[in-house]
Amino acid sequence: MGVGHGKCREWLGSLSDYVDGTLEETLCVEIERHMQNCDNCRVVIDTLRKTISLYQSTASTSMPEEVRERLYRRLQLDEFLNL
Amino acid sequence: MIESSIGAFSLEALRDGDRAEFARLVEAHSPLIYRLGVRMLVDEQDAEDMLQETFIKAYRHLSTFDGRSSLSTWLYRIAANEALMVLRRKRPEMVSFDEPLSGEAEVGEPLQIVDWCCMPEEELMSAEGRAQLDGAINTLPASLRVVFLLRDIEGLSTRETAEVLNLSEMAVKTRLSRARLRLRDELTAYYGERMEA
Numbered sequence: 001m002g003v004g005h006g007k008c009r010e011w012l013g014s015l016s017d018y019v020d021g022t023l024e025e026t027l028c029v030e031i032e033r034h035m036q037n038c039d040n041c042r043v044v045i046d047t048l049r050k051t052i053s054l055y056q057s058t059a060s061t062s063m064p065e066e067v068r069e070r071l072y073r074r075l076q077l078d079e080f081l082n083l
Numbered sequence: 084m085i086e087s088s089i090g091a092f093s094l095e096a097l098r099d100g101d102r103a104e105f106a107r108l109v110e111a112h113s114p115l116i117y118r119l120g121v122r123m124l125v126d127e128q129d130a131e132d133m134l135q136e137t138f139i140k141a142y143r144h145l146s147t148f149d150g151r152s153s154l155s156t157w158l159y160r161i162a163a164n165e166a167l168m169v170l171r172r173k174r175p176e177m178v179s180f181d182e183p184l185s186g187e188a189e190v191g192e193p194l195q196i197v198d199w200c201c202m203p204e205e206e207l208m209s210a211e212g213r214a215q216l217d218g219a220i221n222t223l224p225a226s227l228r229v230v231f232l233l234r235d236i237e238g239l240s241t242r243e244t245a246e247v248l249n250l251s252e253m254a255v256k257t258r259l260s261r262a263r264l265r266l267r268d269e270l271t272a273y274y275g276e277r278m279e280a
Contacts, residue, residue, distance in 0.1 A: 016260035043198045044267070050200045051267040052235055055220070058213055059236045061118040067131050071113060072106075074135045075142065080106035 007034060008041050019049050092154060097145050105145075109138055112155065115237060116162045122232050123166045125221060133169055137162040152246050159239065159247045163229060170225055180226050180248045184258070195268070197275035206277065219269035223262055230255055231262035 011031055017023040018031055035042045072081045092111075096104040116137050120130030140161050148157060167180060199207075206212065220228060233244045234255070241259075245252045 012264065013257070013260055016263050017256065040196045043196050046198060046200045047271055048263055048267045051270050052263060054207060054216060054270070055231075055235060055266070058208070058216055059118070061121050063114040063117040067117060067134070068113065070131070071109065071135055071138065075105075075109065075138055077102065077106045077109065080103065080110075083106070 008038060011041070012044075015045055015048055019045065019052070094148070094150055094154075097154075098148070100145075105142060108141075108154065112158050113138070115155075116158060119159070119162055119232055119237060120166060122220065122236065123225070123229060124169055129169050133162060133165045136165045136168075140165070153243070156239070156243045156246050159233065159237070159243075163233075163247055166229070167225075180229055181250050181254075182226065184226060184261075195271045195275050197271050197278060199271065199274035199278055202274060202278065207274070212274075215270065215273045219266050219273075222269060223265060227258050227262040227265070230258040231266070234259050235263070 011034070014023055014027060014031070018028060023031075031041070035045070069081060072078055092108055093101070093104055097108065113134060117130055117134045120133040121127060124130050124133060137158065141158055144161075148154070152160075163180060220231070223231065229248065230244060230250075233239045233247060234241070239247065241252050241255050244250070244255045244259075248255070250258075
């Protein structure tokens with residue numbers, strides 16, 4: 001099932017700003033009023049928020065020490081490697 | 084001294100070629116640039132090449148850095164250009180991050196409405212779930228992926244992301260919206276199936 005109603009589709013492009021809290025207030029009020037009667041839009045917003053938070057919580061790619069060492073050597077910063 | 088999100092650096096010392104100050108800059112920013120490279124380019128060797136080229140170019144051009152943007156934004160800009168070079172070598176049709184969106188970047192309506200938010204965290208974050216997250220991000224066209232990474236992973240503001248990619252703030256918002264909705268759809272397809280299983 002999709003978000004098929006005209007109003008839902010119209011708002012699709014605004015949902016990203018809505019979850020960021022940067023959407024203008026009158027539109028926020030309209031979306032919130034609409035969500036009270038539209039479960040599909042509520043689910044899209046909830047899962048959109050969850051998508052962003054999942055990516056943020058798994059974002060910590062650490063840099064391997066050997067990558068750091070090779071970088072310092074390439075930049076001729078060897079003397080600062082162990083500081 | 085100028086402020087960055089990580090620490091304060093002496094622009095004067097950097098411009099004068101102070102090696103110790105440059106090492107501090109490298110130490111503070113290299114993990115972030117590497118993370119962007121890995122997520123953007125997938126291949127770890129490509130990410131390492133991009134990392135090294137970014138700081139080589141930064142060192143060469145520090146004397147001309149005018150300080151109008153933050154050092155961090157300036158480094159991301161160099162890194163994004165380096166990433167683009169790597170992508171172009173692999174896909175010559177890739178022109179630039181600021182080219183108009185092609186059809187592949189268009190977003191359709193969400194395909195599935197499944198409320199998977201209530202799934203247990205250990206299932207959402209299982210090894211398979213994490214692989215799915217990585218896989219989904221790699222399905223995004225590079226022009227959307229880079230915006231999502233800079234805004235939602237690296238935490239740059241809309242204005243900073245626009246500066247890095249030479250886009251308007253409106254274009255950044257549009258691309259971020261499309262990227263997020265596409266990722267949501269990809270994850271809904273996956274987690275929706277898991278809920279039904």
